[in-house]
Amino acid sequence: MLYVGASAAGSTKDGLTGEAKAEVGMANIGGEARGKYGSVGGKMQIATAGAEAKGGVTAYGAGGSAKAEAALNTFSVSGAVGPDAKNPIDKLELENKQLSAEARGDALLGSDGTREGFSLQGKLGASALSGSATNTINIPFPWGKTLAIKTGASGDLGAVGAGAGIWGYYDKTDDRTHAGGFGEAEFLGGGEGNVDVSYGSPARGP
Secondary structure: OOEEEEEEEEEOOOOEEEEEEEEEEOEEEEEEEEEOOEEEEEEEEEEEEEEEEEEEEEOOEEEEEEEEEEEEEEEEEEEEEOOOOOOOOEEEEEEEEEEEEEEEEEEEEEEOOOEEEEEEEEEEEEEEEEEEEEEEEEEEOOOOOEEEEEEEEEEEEEEEEEEEEEEEEEEOOOOEEEEEEEEEEEEEEEEEEEEEEEEEOOOOOO
């Protein structure tokens, strides 16, 4: 069953900012079961392609990011421990992709209207088979803030690509300060490692 999704938004409140996103695919099926002590979930996507871009220019700087990705099949599962679905004590996510390609970039210097700091990231690659694991640990503090440590690793077969990135910025959208980096090298096989450490308000919303 074919599905198509698209969205766009813009603002001039803190300068000129905007974002757009589009996705198309043959199937997008997912679900989650939640209990008192945590949750488990899964998702399957077939023949999907998507792209997104966002950026902004202010009197104090500029920034922007873009991403495009396509995959024949994507399967993912996740498990979380803790009563708060948005801020679990520990969350593990596993993902498998078949015949995928990805290109992404991000640059920030100063303020782009939503972030303040710096970022320089770039990645380009394709693989026949890839797998990844991401683990996030949330440490709450009595004064209402949390420290989140997110680490990830991936491995690929039949792949070619490279990428690297480093960042440190305050994000107004989630009221958190982020710092991290990643590196990737692939030729027939290879992998990626990444880390993001953030401090600020806990995630809210539905």
